[in-house]
Amino acid sequence: MFLSGHSTPRLGIDLAGGTSITLQARSEPGQESAVNQTNMNTAVGIIERRVNGLGVSEAEVQTQGNDHIIVNIPKGTNEKQAREQVGTTAQLYFRPVLQLASGEPAPEGSATPSASGSPDEAEKGDGGEAGGDKATEGGDEATDGGSGEPEATPTTQGRAASGALKADATPSPSGPAEDDADPTPSPSASAAEPSEALQKKFEALTCTDTEERTEASEGTKPAEPIVACGTNAQGQWEKYILGPSAVAGTEVDDATAAIDQQGAQGWLVNMEFTDKGKKQFADVTSDISAKPSPQNQFAIVLDGDVVSAPYVREPLTGGTAQISGSFTQESAQDLANMLSYGALPLSFVEESVTSVTAALGGEQLEAGLIAGAIGLLLVVVYLVVYYRGLSLIAIISLLMSAALTYTIMVLLGPAIGFALNLPAVCGAIVAIGITADSFIVFFERVRDEIREGRSLQPAVARGWPRARRTILVSDFVSFLSAAVLFVVTVGKVQGFAFTLGLTTLLDVVVVFFFTRPLLTILARKKFFASGHPWSGLDPKRLGVKPPLRRSRRTVPADPKEA
Template sequence: MAAPKKGRRAPASQGHPGRTLILVLLAMAGLIGGMFYSGTLAPRLGIDLAGGTSFTLQAENQPGKPNAINETNMKTAAGIMDRRVNGLGVSETEVQTQGENHIIVNIPKGTNAKQARQQVGTTAQLGFRPVLTTTAGTKTPEPTPSPSKGGKNDKGKGDKATGQKATGSQGSGKQNASSSPTPSASATTQGRAVTDSLKKAPSAPPTASGSSKPATPPTPPAGGASDVPAPLQKQFAALDCTTKASRAAAGERAAASKPSDPVVACKDDGTQKYVLGPVAVEGTDVKDAKAVFDSQQGQGWIVQMDFTSDGGKKFADITGKLATKVQPQNQFAIVLDGAVVSDPRVSERLNGGNATISGGFTQQSAEDLSNMLSYGALPLSFKIVDETTVTAALGGEQLQAGLVAGAIGLALVVIYLVAYYRGLALVALASLGVSAVLTYTIMTLLGPAIQFALNLPAVCGAIVAIGITADSFIVYFERIRDEIREGRTLRPAVERGWPRARRTILVSDFVSFLAAAVLFIVTVGKVQGFAFTLGLTTVLDVVVVFFFTKPLMTLLARRKFFYEGHSWSGLDPQRLGAKPPLRRSRSTAFTQTKEA
């Protein structure tokens, strides 16, 4: 008799339904706590529900490309802008062309409008230029102790800048324009480096790495003044990079210059100014870029770039040439839209077709830079010609109507469940409540995480999900009732009905999720919001049914109200037309139940 007793307990004790329910409740509590911790208590709304900002960009031809404004380039630019600002495609920033030379960008309320402007308006013109001379970013005084001309005025400042002016983000830009071979050996910790070879460069004399020439070539003077054209010498001396306006003006001039011309440029933070040679490697030679947190070298957030095959060769050539020169002409500047974002020294020829920009990046700045570089340079330059505020009056009315429709639909579902399933309706309503809490909290947290915005189509997707979730409950309930009709008691019926219901639920939800995934991939704009919400709620339906509905049903099957088939339980054998109890040996019955 011991074996049958053990078998009799198997259906009721299968798994640990109580523990599973506790885990689900803890997950809900964690998500709710995350909402309060982040200070975000409501989902981020799209522009049709919350309003926002709309601005118009006008395309301008780039130097040397008078016929660049055409339909193809405009569509390409709009596509790049859209990928930059939308990421996963759910942030609800709208980008569309208008006319022959305008692009309209709509930014929903709650989005960082300033950052979005930078993302869509930055052309991401990247160039690697050799450094001819550099000094501190302040204006160079005209009178100097040295009677030499123009660029040699930097000598006085050079001695002051030699050594470690800063440690994190300035790099070799701290070395002055007139550093001689002797002080250049006092290598600073290079804040921004390129590849592993460059990371080693600061610890060795500039003349010793990557070159067979043991002595510093005397051809270029230390400050590089002889390589600087006279007009640029005056412009360089007069440039003051410490003000935002002067940095912007210098950046515009540098960005508008031809790649083959030397330019004067500022460091992006204004601490250094440079005279730079012609572009040695263009941004189009960058194949990919990504932001990575470097825990091994301790550099924090870095941007890793991979070059094309041609770009890798150009990069190897320029680093090979710079490795034979002295400070600061053994440096090259990484120039983004006319501003120097990095100025590493080169100690040896760098092969391999990849590079790393490091030093002074936050996660956001590293991701922004890699995002712009990954999605490529815009084929056109743009300027903002109009900016307006968009109201959400129409969207608010539509949302109200949609919520009313959703409430009516939910009420009809509840009435049907109570009328047909009676006590089982409590299980369905509790499961719907859990699904609603999970959906709301996840949508709320996805706002700051991936810029997810809830728009009208997304609301429709959430309403459709009510039917999908209710359908899963109905499938399971009907499987249990079928087992009871066959003459089984409730506890074996709950366990035997689950495998067949599980297969049906998984197939149904897989088809729904596949449809949502295809819709998300092949569509753009607001339809993606509908697809994303539908896919999310479909996944949550599986989670709720497996980890809440089934364990809850297992626990309730032990309660007298359901186990004895009360008339209001929804599991009354007489009302279901149950057959007489199945006649089989106890050992066989329990073995089959345990297998199920």
């Protein structure tokens, strides 16, 4: 426990405080009716999965009124990362790239900013049906494998900003000759020329200016070209003119982060499309694969920002793709979360962010702990009065169970993000009765055997199998109840169910591997084996009657005849 660097459990927002974010729903122009209860509930589910994709962080997501969502993030979670996950709530789109240039201010005295370094690469993988298409992140990777790959740098939103598809080292004969050194688009080759106003907006845009980036993404519609910004693998800002949306983010069926098993590039992101998305993705990649760079790129746009911009050599028709490169586990998981949960039915704006104190939760916790301590004390008093010496075994077993529960809760904090909240504490208190009940069942079986006239060691050996069945059935019912409650509920109630299920499993471990061996050892001690009045196994106190002595009649060797 201490080797992990943690000695106390992570606490939920009700016990440790945290951050509360209020989001207001906004519909797209002309779709005012989209702000309805159904879409709000869908958005709550997506945001909850997105935030908890960072771990079982016990984040609370719930609606308030008709158009607000409240997100409570407990202290101890990566709050900055979680806020970024919550804040990027606009719809996700795949758009073709029309123009690309540096988005950083040009040095004084220099000419118009030139296009940025070579874009990322996209190719179709071998056997799209079996292995799926493969995407590789990294801006300057040579197709012959001769050059190194720059290290991906997370964007300001905490995710890698460039991506590329890759498979065959040899370019497709149908694809155009590449010129990575000069990715500047040829205006004549553009399938859809941007308007003069959009071109001026593109030339004047400076991506390092937050206000300019925000204004550029405001009021954009899926069916219209837009101007957007993103960062490349080296962390440099780039600006884009993007065509109308070709694939909506809702057509991404699933996206997961995984370790690249075939190369030394660390982590990658796997994408799967729906049937509709598969056709749309095949159409857009078929169209742009025959164009010069950067018009053979498509941009993944979330909340007005380009989060990845791979380029394509061949049509990608397998319905799956991979984005790989110099990802870390965190950046790959962030991008996978954005792809999986980025497409919300509504757009949201962050209305307010407030800090939540743990004062009220602390008072409730104190009251709960006092109630738990009183209950535990009553259980101990009952055990001492009724079981006497056996109560020592029960108390030590309870302490062992408490130590295991505490240790596992501490370890689960950094492992899966488990946070201890008030309902979870309630579940742990309820578990005291479940654990004590197991000891009572075992002790009573042993005492029943003694009542039948057996000594202590045979009584323990014969009583355990009968007690074991009863304990397992009882704990199974308790665990099943906790499992069902965990599945059908959300939020804090899941904390209660999780703790109850965990302590039920630990009860089985303690009874089988600690209580029974301890009683077996103590059964050999004279204090317990002799049935001392304070052992709890006194035959007289248990109502055991000594066996009747039968008189022996002497039969004469030579019986007399009558």
